[in-house]
Amino acid sequence: MIRGVIFDLDGVLTDTAEFHYRSWQKLADEEGIPFNREMNEAMRGLSRRDSLLQMLGDRPLSEAEMERMMARKNEYYVEFTHTMGPEDLLPGVVPLLEQLRSHQIAIAIGSASKNAQLVVERLGIAPLVDAIADGHSVEQSKPAPDLFLHAASLIGVAPPQCLVVEDAASGVEAALAAGMYAVGLGPTNRVGNAHAVLPNLDGVRWEDLLDKLGLKSQ
Ligand code: G16
Ligand code: MG
Numbered sequence: 001m002i003r004g005v006i007f008d009l010d011g012v013l014t015d016t017a018e019f020h021y022r023s024w025q026k027l028a029d030e031e032g033i034p035f036n037r038e039m040n041e042a043m044r045g046l047s048r049r050d051s052l053l054q055m056l057g058d059r060p061l062s063e064a065e066m067e068r069m070m071a072r073k074n075e076y077y078v079e080f081t082h083t084m085g086p087e088d089l090l091p092g093v094v095p096l097l098e099q100l101r102s103h104q105i106a107i108a109i110g111s112a113s114k115n116a117q118l119v120v121e122r123l124g125i126a127p128l129v130d131a132i133a134d135g136h137s138v139e140q141s142k143p144a145p146d147l148f149l150h151a152a153s154l155i156g157v158a159p160p161q162c163l164v165v166e167d168a169a170s171g172v173e174a175a176l177a178a179g180m181y182a183v184g185l186g187p188t189n190r191v192g193n194a195h196a197v198l199p200n201l202d203g204v205r206w207e208d209l210l211d212k213l214g215l216k217s218q
Contacts, residue, residue, distance in 0.1 A: 002181065002215065004157035005100055006133075006148055008045070009111035011167030012185055012201070014088050014123055016081070016113075017044060023076035024055060027069060033059070044190075045168025047112045047141035048074065074115075081115060086124040092201035097128040099206045106130050106155035110148045110164065110171075112141045131155050142170040145178035152178070163209070165201070166191065181213055 011017040021040045028035030035055060043051040048070050061069070100107055107130050109116055114135035120126050131154035138146040152162050164175035167185045172194045175182035184191025185200050196212035198204060210216065 001161060002105065002163045002210070003161040004106040004108060004152060004155045004163070006108045006110040006151045006162055006164045006175075006180070008164070008166045008168065008171050009109050009116050009119060010113060011044065012090070012165050013093050013109075013125070014084070014090055014119065016077075016084075016119060017167070019077055019080035020051075023073050023080065024051065026076050027073045028055060031069070041190075045112060045142055045166070045170040047135060048114065050141065078115065078118075081119055081122055084119065084122040089123050089125065090201060092204050094125070094128075096201055096204060096206065097125065101128060103206060105206070106157055108133060108151040108155045110151040111135065112147065112171075142168070143173035143177065145174050148174055148178040148180060152180070163213070166194065169193070181215075183209060183212070 007013055010020060021037060024040060024043070025035055033055060039055070043054050046054065052066060052070055097107060107128060109120060109129055109132045111134050113119070116132055116134035120129060120132060131151060133147050133151035133154060135141070137150045140146045148164055149159060152159050159179045163181040163183065164171070165183045165185065166172050166175060169190055172182050172184050172191050176193065182194040184194030184197045188197055191197055198212070
């Protein structure tokens with residue numbers, strides 16, 4: 001029986017993935033580092049530091065330089081978040097959250113982002129969310145299970161009774177490592193390891209999710 005659903009934020013509830021990409025691209029262009037959308041795909045769901053390391057490849061940088069680059073990327077990203085509002089919620093999100101509420105299913109956010117709190121507030125969904133585990137919550141980010149285990153403990157639900165909704169391979173791996181159910185959103189070459197795969201949450205009802213997982217609605 002599923003008693004809690006943990007939603008990834010970027011790429012699941014809202015398309016900040018595009019804002020993250022544009023911020024990294026701006027930084028890369030300024031620094032003369034070759035970068036493009038395809039390379040960005042490999043960074044989906046990774047923490048800020050892991051994303052930078054991925055972008056740098058074998059270019060050696062001091063810790064201080066890395067800190068400065070991460071701060072600049074974040075400046076660009078936070079600028080984007082200032083333009084965000086409830087209209088940036090992806091289709092199907094609010095009806096699904098409301099449906100979960102009516103079934104007394106606990107709702108948590110499990111995001112690698114240090115800006116998750118800010119984004120949740122801008123989206124106007126804070127009242128529908130019981131707990132937020134974010135980039136400040138644990139040391140080991142996705143694909144380690146720590147972030148989702150922390151989210152589960154915040155809502156007081158045992159991991160096997162949690163379902164994670166993710167758009168990134170690293171997030172699906174994290175959910176499986178945490179012993180949770182995983183629904184992947186997007187192409188199977190990205191999230192195919194999840195228990196079930198859907199293109200997005202548009203029109204998706206709670207019963208549909210349980211059905212896809214081979215579980216029964218209670
Ligand atoms: C997100 C994004 C990643 C981003 C990470 C860290 O995670 O998918 O692209 O690098 O957060 O974000 P920040 O720089 O704001 O701390 P998620 O887990 O919400 O998909
Ligand atoms: Mg994501």
